Amino acid sequence: MLALVMITAAACDDPVRNASIAALGAESPDVPPGPLHRPGQPCLLCHDAKGGDAPLFTVAGTVYLDRGQDPLPDASVQLVDSTGRKFTATTNCAGNFFVTPSDFPVQYPLWVSVSLGEEVSEMGSAVFRDGSCASCHTDPAGPTSNGHIYMFEEPPMDLPASDCR
Amino acid sequence: MKRLRSSTLPVALGASLLSGCLGNVQDPPGEDPPMRVSTGLGAPVRATFPPVANALQPTCGTLDCHGQVGRNLRFYGSRGMRLDQMAVPGDGKTTDAEYDETYWSLISLEPEILSQVVRDGGAHPERLTIVRKGRGQEHHKGGMLLKEGDQRDKCLVSWLAGKLDEAACLEVKRFPSPIEPPPEEEPPP
Numbered sequence: 035m036l037a038l039v040m041i042t043a044a045a046c047d048d049p050v051r052n053a054s055i056a057a058l059g060a061e062s063p064d065v066p067p068g069p070l071h072r073p074g075q076p077c078l079l080c081h082d083a084k085g086g087d088a089p090l091f092t093v094a095g096t097v098y099l100d101r102g103q104d105p106l107p108d109a110s111v112q113l114v115d116s117t118g119r120k121f122t123a124t125t126n127c128a129g130n131f132f133v134t135p136s137d138f139p140v141q142y143p144l145w146v147s148v149s150l151g152e153e154v155s156e157m158g159s160a161v162f163r164d165g166s167c168a169s170c171h172t173d174p175a176g177p178t179s180n181g182h183i184y185m186f187e188e189p190p191m192d193l194p195a196s197d198c199r
Numbered sequence: 200m201k202r203l204r205s206s207t208l209p210v211a212l213g214a215s216l217l218s219g220c221l222g223n224v225q226d227p228p229g230e231d232p233p234m235r236v237s238t239g240l241g242a243p244v245r246a247t248f249p250p251v252a253n254a255l256q257p258t259c260g261t262l263d264c265h266g267q268v269g270r271n272l273r274f275y276g277s278r279g280m281r282l283d284q285m286a287v288p289g290d291g292k293t294t295d296a297e298y299d300e301t302y303w304s305l306i307s308l309e310p311e312i313l314s315q316v317v318r319d320g321g322a323h324p325e326r327l328t329i330v331r332k333g334r335g336q337e338h339h340k341g342g343m344l345l346k347e348g349d350q351r352d353k354c355l356v357s358w359l360a361g362k363l364d365e366a367a368c369l370e371v372k373r374f375p376s377p378i379e380p381p382p383e384e385e386p387p388p
Contacts, residue, residue: 116342142342143258158289159261159278162341170262177281178262180288 054079070128070198073105074098074173074182076166077132092140094132095167097125097148098184105129105198106150106185113138114145127198133165140165150185240314242306243358245299250368252276252293252301254354257371258344259333260301262288272329273304305329313359321360330355 058075065071077094093113099106107127114120121138123131133140143160164170167183175181252260252274260266260274266288267273267280275282275297277290282297306313312326324330328337334352335343345352354368 159257162258162261162264162344164263175287177284177286178267178288180290 048084051079051084065128069126069130069132073128073130074168076168077130078164078166078169081132089132090135091132091165092135092138093123093144093165093167094130095171095183096129097131098129098182099193100184100186100189101181107198109148109150109185112147112149113140115141116143117141148183148185153185155185240310241317242310242313243317243361245302247358247363247365248302249293249298250363250365251354251358252298254351254368254371256293256301258351259341264341271304272308273301275300316359317361321356321362324356324359327359330359 054076058072058079061067061071073096075096078091081088081091081094083090095111097106097109097111098104105125105127106129107125109125109129109131111123111125111131112120113123113133115138119138119141121133123133123137125131143162144165145157145160147154147156149155170179171181171183172179173182253276256266256274256276256278259272260276260279262279264270265272265274266276266278274280276293277288277297278293279288281288282294282300308329309327316322316324316326325334325336330345331337332339332341333343333345333355334347335345345355350367350370353364354371357364357367
Protein backbone atom coordinates (compact mmCIF):
# COMPACT_ATOMS: atom_id res chain seq x y z
CA MET A 35 0.00 0.00 0.00
CA LEU A 36 2.82 2.37 0.93
CA ALA A 37 4.58 1.54 -2.32
CA LEU A 38 1.41 2.35 -4.25
CA VAL A 39 1.11 5.72 -2.52
CA MET A 40 4.75 6.52 -3.21
CA ILE A 41 4.50 5.53 -6.84
CA THR A 42 1.38 7.64 -7.23
CA ALA A 43 3.04 10.61 -5.55
CA ALA A 44 6.06 10.31 -7.78
CA ALA A 45 3.87 10.12 -10.86
CA CYS A 46 2.05 13.29 -9.76
CA ASP A 47 5.28 15.22 -9.33
CA ASP A 48 6.21 17.39 -12.29
CA PRO A 49 9.92 17.13 -13.06
CA VAL A 50 9.76 19.83 -15.74
CA ARG A 51 8.09 22.28 -13.41
CA ASN A 52 10.44 21.38 -10.59
CA ALA A 53 13.47 21.87 -12.79
CA SER A 54 12.17 25.22 -13.99
CA ILE A 55 11.64 26.40 -10.42
CA ALA A 56 15.06 25.17 -9.35
CA ALA A 57 16.62 27.06 -12.24
CA LEU A 58 15.28 30.32 -10.82
CA GLY A 59 17.74 30.02 -7.99
CA ALA A 60 17.34 30.72 -4.31
CA GLU A 61 15.48 33.59 -2.74
CA SER A 62 17.40 36.78 -2.21
CA PRO A 63 18.60 36.80 1.40
CA ASP A 64 17.50 40.42 1.71
CA VAL A 65 13.92 39.84 0.57
CA PRO A 66 11.70 37.34 2.34
CA PRO A 67 9.11 35.42 0.32
CA GLY A 68 6.24 37.78 -0.29
CA PRO A 69 4.99 40.50 -2.64
CA LEU A 70 8.43 42.02 -3.07
CA HIS A 71 10.35 38.89 -3.85
CA ARG A 72 11.81 37.55 -7.07
CA PRO A 73 11.17 40.53 -9.37
CA GLY A 74 11.49 39.67 -13.01
CA GLN A 75 10.85 35.97 -12.53
CA PRO A 76 7.91 34.03 -13.95
CA CYS A 77 5.50 34.29 -11.04
CA LEU A 78 2.96 31.71 -12.09
CA LEU A 79 5.60 29.01 -12.22
CA CYS A 80 5.09 28.71 -8.46
CA HIS A 81 1.87 30.63 -8.00
CA ASP A 82 -0.21 28.07 -9.82
CA ALA A 83 -2.55 25.30 -8.79
CA LYS A 84 0.41 23.15 -7.76
CA GLY A 85 1.90 25.93 -5.70
CA GLY A 86 0.98 24.58 -2.31
CA ASP A 87 0.98 27.49 0.11
CA ALA A 88 1.86 30.04 -2.58
CA PRO A 89 -1.19 32.17 -3.38
CA LEU A 90 -2.72 31.46 -6.75
CA PHE A 91 -2.35 34.12 -9.39
CA THR A 92 -3.87 34.52 -12.82
CA VAL A 93 -1.56 37.28 -14.02
CA ALA A 94 1.62 38.54 -12.41
CA GLY A 95 4.86 40.20 -13.34
CA THR A 96 7.31 43.05 -12.85
CA VAL A 97 7.52 46.45 -14.46
CA TYR A 98 10.81 48.28 -14.62
CA LEU A 99 11.57 51.92 -15.07
CA ASP A 100 13.68 51.52 -18.16
CA ARG A 101 16.01 49.01 -19.75
CA GLY A 102 17.98 48.93 -16.53
CA GLN A 103 17.13 47.14 -13.32
CA ASP A 104 15.31 49.88 -11.40
CA PRO A 105 11.74 48.91 -10.60
CA LEU A 106 8.77 51.10 -11.42
CA PRO A 107 6.42 51.39 -8.46
CA ASP A 108 2.85 52.69 -8.68
CA ALA A 109 2.46 51.89 -12.36
CA SER A 110 -0.99 50.81 -13.49
CA VAL A 111 -1.26 47.55 -15.37
CA GLN A 112 -4.50 47.46 -17.31
CA LEU A 113 -5.85 44.09 -18.30
CA VAL A 114 -8.68 43.42 -20.74
CA ASP A 115 -9.69 39.88 -21.52
CA SER A 116 -11.65 38.33 -24.35
CA THR A 117 -14.97 38.95 -22.62
CA GLY A 118 -14.20 42.65 -22.39
CA ARG A 119 -13.78 42.45 -18.65
CA LYS A 120 -11.19 44.86 -17.29
CA PHE A 121 -8.97 44.97 -14.27
CA THR A 122 -6.21 47.28 -13.18
CA ALA A 123 -3.36 46.21 -10.95
CA THR A 124 -0.75 48.50 -9.43
CA THR A 125 2.91 47.71 -9.10
CA ASN A 126 4.46 47.74 -5.65
CA CYS A 127 7.84 49.22 -4.74
CA ALA A 128 9.62 46.21 -6.24
CA GLY A 129 7.78 46.76 -9.52
CA ASN A 130 5.78 43.59 -8.92
CA PHE A 131 2.08 43.23 -9.50
CA PHE A 132 -0.14 40.19 -9.12
CA VAL A 133 -3.75 39.36 -9.82
CA THR A 134 -5.72 36.61 -8.10
CA PRO A 135 -8.52 34.54 -9.61
CA SER A 136 -11.03 36.30 -7.41
CA ASP A 137 -9.79 39.64 -8.72
CA PHE A 138 -9.80 38.69 -12.34
CA PRO A 139 -10.44 35.20 -13.67
CA VAL A 140 -8.84 35.61 -17.08
CA GLN A 141 -10.55 34.43 -20.25
CA TYR A 142 -7.74 34.45 -22.77
CA PRO A 143 -6.69 36.15 -24.93
CA LEU A 144 -5.65 39.02 -22.75
CA TRP A 145 -4.56 42.51 -23.74
CA VAL A 146 -2.21 44.44 -21.50
CA SER A 147 -1.05 48.00 -21.17
CA VAL A 148 1.05 49.76 -18.58
CA SER A 149 0.66 53.39 -17.65
CA LEU A 150 2.14 55.93 -15.32
CA GLY A 151 0.49 59.30 -15.34
CA GLU A 152 -0.03 60.31 -18.92
CA GLU A 153 2.42 57.79 -20.29
CA VAL A 154 0.88 54.63 -21.68
CA SER A 155 2.65 51.64 -23.18
CA GLU A 156 0.50 49.04 -24.83
CA MET A 157 1.70 45.51 -25.34
CA GLY A 158 2.23 44.79 -29.01
CA SER A 159 0.48 41.45 -28.96
CA ALA A 160 -2.16 39.72 -26.91
CA VAL A 161 -1.40 37.09 -24.32
CA PHE A 162 -2.96 33.78 -25.16
CA ARG A 163 -2.10 31.32 -22.43
CA ASP A 164 0.52 32.39 -19.93
CA GLY A 165 -0.19 34.88 -17.17
CA SER A 166 3.47 35.14 -16.16
CA CYS A 167 4.92 38.17 -17.87
CA ALA A 168 8.43 36.89 -17.37
CA SER A 169 7.74 33.64 -19.19
CA CYS A 170 8.36 35.70 -22.32
CA HIS A 171 9.85 38.94 -21.00
CA THR A 172 13.21 37.59 -20.00
CA ASP A 173 16.60 39.21 -19.88
CA PRO A 174 18.70 39.68 -21.85
CA ALA A 175 16.70 40.62 -24.91
CA GLY A 176 17.24 38.28 -27.80
CA PRO A 177 15.46 36.29 -30.49
CA THR A 178 12.91 34.90 -28.06
CA SER A 179 12.43 37.91 -25.81
CA ASN A 180 12.40 41.65 -26.13
CA GLY A 181 13.62 41.89 -22.58
CA HIS A 182 11.89 42.84 -19.38
CA ILE A 183 8.86 45.11 -19.27
CA TYR A 184 9.77 48.74 -18.91
CA MET A 185 8.04 52.07 -19.20
CA PHE A 186 10.53 54.60 -20.44
CA GLU A 187 13.33 54.69 -22.95
CA GLU A 188 14.43 57.90 -21.23
CA PRO A 189 12.95 58.15 -17.73
CA PRO A 190 11.84 61.60 -16.57
CA MET A 191 14.23 63.32 -14.21
CA ASP A 192 11.57 64.09 -11.61
CA LEU A 193 10.43 60.52 -11.09
CA PRO A 194 10.97 59.48 -7.46
CA ALA A 195 13.07 56.42 -6.89
CA SER A 196 11.57 53.31 -5.39
CA ASP A 197 11.60 53.32 -1.60
CA CYS A 198 11.53 49.59 -1.12
CA ARG A 199 13.01 48.33 2.08
CA MET B 200 -0.05 13.79 -58.68
CA LYS B 201 2.81 12.15 -60.46
CA ARG B 202 5.56 10.84 -58.22
CA LEU B 203 8.53 13.13 -58.37
CA ARG B 204 11.76 11.53 -59.53
CA SER B 205 15.10 13.23 -59.95
CA SER B 206 14.98 13.18 -63.74
CA THR B 207 11.58 14.84 -63.85
CA LEU B 208 12.09 17.16 -60.88
CA PRO B 209 12.80 20.34 -62.89
CA VAL B 210 9.79 19.73 -65.13
CA ALA B 211 7.57 18.90 -62.20
CA LEU B 212 8.78 21.93 -60.28
CA GLY B 213 8.10 24.24 -63.19
CA ALA B 214 4.69 22.75 -63.78
CA SER B 215 3.72 23.04 -60.15
CA LEU B 216 4.86 26.64 -59.92
CA LEU B 217 2.94 27.53 -63.05
CA SER B 218 -0.17 25.86 -61.75
CA GLY B 219 0.23 27.91 -58.59
CA CYS B 220 -1.86 25.54 -56.59
CA LEU B 221 0.24 22.55 -55.75
CA GLY B 222 3.71 23.15 -54.44
CA ASN B 223 6.69 20.95 -54.76
CA VAL B 224 8.16 20.17 -51.38
CA GLN B 225 11.68 21.35 -52.02
CA ASP B 226 14.81 20.55 -50.13
CA PRO B 227 15.53 22.83 -47.17
CA PRO B 228 17.68 25.80 -48.16
CA GLY B 229 21.37 25.53 -47.55
CA GLU B 230 21.53 21.77 -47.61
CA ASP B 231 22.81 19.46 -50.30
CA PRO B 232 20.02 17.49 -51.92
CA PRO B 233 19.86 14.04 -50.38
CA MET B 234 20.01 10.92 -52.46
CA ARG B 235 16.72 10.68 -54.22
CA VAL B 236 13.89 9.46 -52.11
CA SER B 237 10.67 10.50 -53.69
CA THR B 238 7.98 11.32 -51.19
CA GLY B 239 5.20 12.03 -53.63
CA LEU B 240 3.81 14.55 -51.20
CA GLY B 241 2.21 17.84 -52.07
CA ALA B 242 1.98 21.06 -50.16
CA PRO B 243 0.70 24.57 -50.69
CA VAL B 244 3.25 26.79 -52.38
CA ARG B 245 5.77 28.69 -50.33
CA ALA B 246 5.49 31.71 -52.61
CA THR B 247 2.01 32.55 -51.37
CA PHE B 248 2.71 31.81 -47.72
CA PRO B 249 3.78 35.24 -46.33
CA PRO B 250 0.28 36.75 -46.12
CA VAL B 251 -0.87 33.59 -44.36
CA ALA B 252 2.01 33.74 -41.89
CA ASN B 253 1.33 37.41 -41.26
CA ALA B 254 -2.33 36.65 -40.60
CA LEU B 255 -1.65 33.77 -38.24
CA GLN B 256 1.32 35.04 -36.30
CA PRO B 257 -0.48 37.64 -34.14
CA THR B 258 -2.69 34.91 -32.70
CA CYS B 259 -0.73 31.72 -33.14
CA GLY B 260 2.90 32.81 -33.09
CA THR B 261 3.16 34.80 -29.91
CA LEU B 262 6.06 34.07 -27.61
CA ASP B 263 3.86 32.28 -25.12
CA CYS B 264 2.43 29.96 -27.74
CA HIS B 265 3.86 28.82 -31.03
CA GLY B 266 6.61 31.39 -30.99
CA GLN B 267 8.77 28.97 -29.05
CA VAL B 268 11.48 26.57 -30.11
CA GLY B 269 10.02 23.65 -28.22
CA ARG B 270 6.81 23.51 -30.22
CA ASN B 271 6.12 21.25 -33.16
CA LEU B 272 4.40 24.12 -34.92
CA ARG B 273 6.75 27.08 -34.73
CA PHE B 274 6.18 30.56 -35.96
CA TYR B 275 9.10 32.83 -36.61
CA GLY B 276 8.59 36.47 -37.40
CA SER B 277 8.74 40.07 -36.40
CA ARG B 278 5.84 39.75 -33.98
CA GLY B 279 7.39 36.85 -32.07
CA MET B 280 10.31 34.49 -32.15
CA ARG B 281 13.16 35.59 -34.37
CA LEU B 282 15.46 33.42 -36.38
CA ASP B 283 18.46 35.74 -36.39
CA GLN B 284 20.21 35.61 -33.03
CA MET B 285 20.75 39.36 -33.21
CA ALA B 286 17.08 40.16 -33.84
CA VAL B 287 14.52 40.95 -31.18
CA PRO B 288 10.75 40.38 -31.21
CA GLY B 289 8.91 43.48 -32.29
CA ASP B 290 11.73 44.88 -34.37
CA GLY B 291 11.69 45.20 -38.11
CA LYS B 292 9.88 42.97 -40.51
CA THR B 293 9.60 39.25 -40.88
CA THR B 294 12.46 38.03 -43.02
CA ASP B 295 12.27 35.59 -45.91
CA ALA B 296 14.24 33.10 -43.86
CA GLU B 297 11.69 33.36 -41.06
CA TYR B 298 8.85 32.79 -43.52
CA ASP B 299 10.80 29.76 -44.77
CA GLU B 300 11.16 28.27 -41.31
CA THR B 301 7.52 28.81 -40.43
CA TYR B 302 6.44 27.33 -43.75
CA TRP B 303 8.57 24.24 -43.22
CA SER B 304 7.26 23.87 -39.70
CA LEU B 305 3.65 24.06 -40.83
CA ILE B 306 3.88 21.73 -43.80
CA SER B 307 5.89 19.21 -41.80
CA LEU B 308 3.26 18.74 -39.11
CA GLU B 309 1.10 16.20 -40.91
CA PRO B 310 2.61 15.89 -44.37
CA GLU B 311 0.51 12.99 -45.59
CA ILE B 312 -2.78 14.51 -44.47
CA LEU B 313 -1.73 17.89 -45.83
CA SER B 314 -0.95 16.29 -49.13
CA GLN B 315 -4.42 14.78 -49.26
CA VAL B 316 -6.08 18.08 -48.37
CA VAL B 317 -4.09 19.87 -51.03
CA ARG B 318 -4.84 17.24 -53.65
CA ASP B 319 -8.53 17.50 -52.77
CA GLY B 320 -8.46 21.21 -53.48
CA GLY B 321 -8.63 22.14 -49.83
CA ALA B 322 -11.74 20.11 -49.12
CA HIS B 323 -12.29 19.14 -45.53
CA PRO B 324 -9.34 21.06 -44.12
CA GLU B 325 -10.46 19.96 -40.65
CA ARG B 326 -8.57 16.78 -41.40
CA LEU B 327 -5.57 18.82 -40.32
CA THR B 328 -4.93 19.27 -36.61
CA ILE B 329 -3.90 22.88 -37.12
CA VAL B 330 -7.39 23.63 -38.44
CA ARG B 331 -9.25 21.60 -35.83
CA LYS B 332 -7.34 23.10 -32.96
CA GLY B 333 -7.53 26.58 -34.35
CA ARG B 334 -11.28 26.21 -34.75
CA GLY B 335 -11.66 24.89 -31.23
CA GLN B 336 -12.86 21.51 -32.49
CA GLU B 337 -10.11 19.81 -30.53
CA HIS B 338 -8.64 20.75 -27.18
CA HIS B 339 -6.26 23.60 -27.71
CA LYS B 340 -4.58 25.50 -24.89
CA GLY B 341 -4.75 28.66 -26.94
CA GLY B 342 -8.48 28.32 -27.39
CA MET B 343 -10.51 28.93 -30.52
CA LEU B 344 -8.66 31.33 -32.73
CA LEU B 345 -10.22 30.51 -36.07
CA LYS B 346 -13.91 30.90 -36.45
CA GLU B 347 -14.94 28.86 -39.45
CA GLY B 348 -15.52 31.27 -42.29
CA ASP B 349 -13.94 34.30 -40.65
CA GLN B 350 -11.12 36.15 -42.35
CA ARG B 351 -8.32 34.32 -40.60
CA ASP B 352 -9.91 30.97 -41.31
CA LYS B 353 -10.54 31.91 -44.93
CA CYS B 354 -6.95 33.00 -45.26
CA LEU B 355 -5.56 29.67 -44.07
CA VAL B 356 -8.09 27.45 -45.78
CA SER B 357 -7.83 29.24 -49.11
CA TRP B 358 -4.06 28.83 -49.03
CA LEU B 359 -4.46 25.13 -48.37
CA ALA B 360 -6.80 25.00 -51.35
CA GLY B 361 -4.24 26.65 -53.58
CA LYS B 362 -6.47 29.68 -54.12
CA LEU B 363 -5.20 32.19 -51.62
CA ASP B 364 -7.75 34.80 -50.57
CA GLU B 365 -5.18 37.47 -49.97
CA ALA B 366 -7.79 40.07 -49.15
CA ALA B 367 -8.93 37.93 -46.24
CA CYS B 368 -5.34 37.61 -45.03
CA LEU B 369 -4.79 41.35 -45.22
CA GLU B 370 -8.02 42.03 -43.38
CA VAL B 371 -6.79 39.89 -40.51
CA LYS B 372 -3.87 42.24 -39.93
CA ARG B 373 -6.27 44.69 -38.39
CA PHE B 374 -6.64 42.48 -35.33
CA PRO B 375 -8.25 44.82 -32.87
CA SER B 376 -7.19 45.33 -29.31
CA PRO B 377 -10.11 46.04 -27.03
CA ILE B 378 -8.05 48.42 -24.92
CA GLU B 379 -8.69 51.23 -27.34
CA PRO B 380 -11.39 51.36 -29.93
CA PRO B 381 -10.13 50.95 -33.46
CA PRO B 382 -9.50 54.25 -35.23
CA GLU B 383 -12.43 55.46 -37.22
CA GLU B 384 -11.88 54.83 -40.86
CA GLU B 385 -12.27 57.79 -43.11
CA PRO B 386 -15.24 57.49 -45.44
CA PRO B 387 -14.34 56.86 -49.06
CA PRO B 388 -14.28 60.00 -51.20
